[in-house]
Amino acid sequence: MKILFIHQNFPGQYKHLAPTLAAQGHQCVALTLRVKEPTTWKGVRVIPYGIQRKQGQGVHPWVQDFDTKVIRAEACHVAACALRDRGFTPDIIVGHHGWGETMFLRDVWPTARIGLYCELYHLSGADHTGFDPEFQSKTGEAEKLRIRLKNLNNLVHFDVADMGISPTQFQASTFPDEWRQKISVIHDGIDTDHLIRNPAAQLTLPDGSTLTREDEVITFVNRNLEPYRGYHIFMRALPRLLKERPNAKVLIVGGDEVSYGARPPKTKGQSWKQIFIDEVRGRIPTPSWDRVHFLGRIPYDQFVSLLQVSRVHVYLTYPFVLSWSLFEAMSAQAAIVASSTAPVVEAIRHDETGRLVDFFDGDALVSEVCDLLDDADARERLGIAAREYVRGNYDLQTVCLPRQLDWIQRLHDTTPGRVHD
Template identity: 40%
Template sequence: MRFLFVHQNFPGQFLHILRHLHAQGGHEIVFISEANNGALDGVRRAVYRPERRPSEETHPSLREFEGAILRAEAVARTAETLKNGLGYTPDIIIGHHGWGELLNIVDVYPGTPVLGYFEFFYHPDRFDVGFDPEFPVPPAMPARVRLKNAVNLQALNLNGFGQTPTRFQLGTYPEWARPKIALLEEGVNLTECSPDAQSARRVLDVNGVRIGPRDKLITYVSRGLEPYRGFHTFMRALPRILDARPDAQVILVGGDKVSYGAPPSGGCWREVMLKELEGRLDLSRVHFVGKIQYDIYRAMLRRSDAHVYLTYPFVASWSLREAMATGCAIVGSRTEPVEEFIDDRETGLLVPFLSPDGIADGVLEMLEDRNLARRLRRNARRKAEATLGLDDYLANYDALIERIVG
């Protein structure tokens, strides 16, 4: 078959399916994206470049949509080159609807089915909006939030096919839209992300931070250190945790760039929280390591004594799935995206997102009750094996593609 993938950041959500299709053999795979250094065997890249950025003169609430239209036009131009210049017509187009890139490609390939990734449908009065009372909703926010669905609504009217990875994300979409979207639960490589009972006996080195066998390691992972992923509440839990456990070391993985919410008025959230907690943290035991290599990340999860995962009612991170597969002792927020994966006191501990004391209680219990932690680790891995297997995910992906293409 001939496949055409589209995502502004190659390979996006499509790494596993791309490797799988290449391993099957006999497929032609082309990927349209913006320029980056990514490369995969068997995948040809085609780069698109928007003509310009959204105009400063455009209404602020419409700049995101204008950016989506500019991307849609650029992707369509690249697709026309593939079609008219190289004679490439795919059997199916697979991409992400979030950035508008698929909106015009249907005009280039009107007879080709499109399978679009639907990630989240925004609401002005629930889920992430207004969830955290520390950040009140400005009067103009509801109107802006509704406009964030402009690409979603355009995509839902393309008469294509959709996929989304969790029941929570599917439930954010209006009832009339859900029949258009298949639930395709994402998997994780259970071999790459696997427990290692001997890891606690070795010294772990994470970007120069050395964790010895006698240390208790608390881990936190987020692409960006920001409130959407509970960075602020976790930081506020640390003084009590560190006071109670002089043997505890904390590693926080993630960058300073905001991925989902709003940046602070000055600096980054890491700087804001360090200033707020000045004099209350033993900074010799709190380590901000930035972004780390995947092998080091997996070794860190294997060594972790308590892995903290917090999120607003929003999209769950891949790191949660990987932590389960690794058999981490997970302390997660009692929010819908996490509750879909973690059963309280069965596969992890659920704690209130907005309560630093509640988070500290969960972490300290996990560190102090070794039998509980051992049982939760074992159950998390078993649930991952039962529900997050990569082979099952890819088999379901194959079946969905076959049903679409016919």
């Protein structure tokens, strides 16, 4: 097969699938913004494309998001045409359409089968954009109109996709029924052979101190520290948590930017991280605050060590895209306290694979964390069950990658423009 991958940050979700297909002898090519010069990565020919057009001035704010995606789609279309004109005709195209790049590829290769990574369809109900009353849009009733337009990119792709793939049932369920029937739920996969419990694990902190499994370590991980991932809830729980656990070390991983949701108020001129530090710092004595370590973004090997020394791992999220870090923590056999929000409840069953608390209930969060810190047997039981669950349902080599390869074959065998049964 000739397979074209489209991802603005390739390999992205295809870091295992693409090289596996290349190793099987398929001709794999990727178009991406990530590189500046053509290169080869694990058997995949990687070709850059560049964005020339700037976002238009005076664009209505409700369609700025779509304007950006059309600009990227145009740039990708130009690169695709050049690739076609050099004689490359893919049998299948596999892409993440979230940034718009795949929008016009049906026009370039009408007979190619196109499979899209369906991350999320934006919904405006109380369980979605209305989930957190503290951070409601100031546009009032107009917010649902803005959200509807935010789906323009999704809607344009309805007629582009032959099949879709989504990592969780929750994420797939957000899509309209007419597209949902095209989507297979297959997770990206967790390397459970690498993410294991390690009794000898150590983590060296920036201050030079070293933590092991003998230390009382509480971990909290986000890509960026922001409300969508419950950072504000966790921070507001810290004063009581630090008071009740005088020996605990709290390790917080995440950047200062915004991955999801609104940016911090411009009037404050600060990151979400700093806003909530400032909110709680006055209620935390300095000796206690010295036990809180903001690690920023850390290399992956350090991230694995962090999970391995964690005594209790906290994961909070709005009803949204599920973080890989939750499954990685489960694979490392961590004892987890998580928010009872979709899609978390797909993976965490209360007192079976972890503990669940209401997203907004900081006191319940502290109570569950403290209970687990005091109960080594419960931590052991939950950690073992969590790892078994991930290995049985999300293991890269034995579950997810074989299903992804089957999905690729089914995509190849389908008729372009029709759903494959």
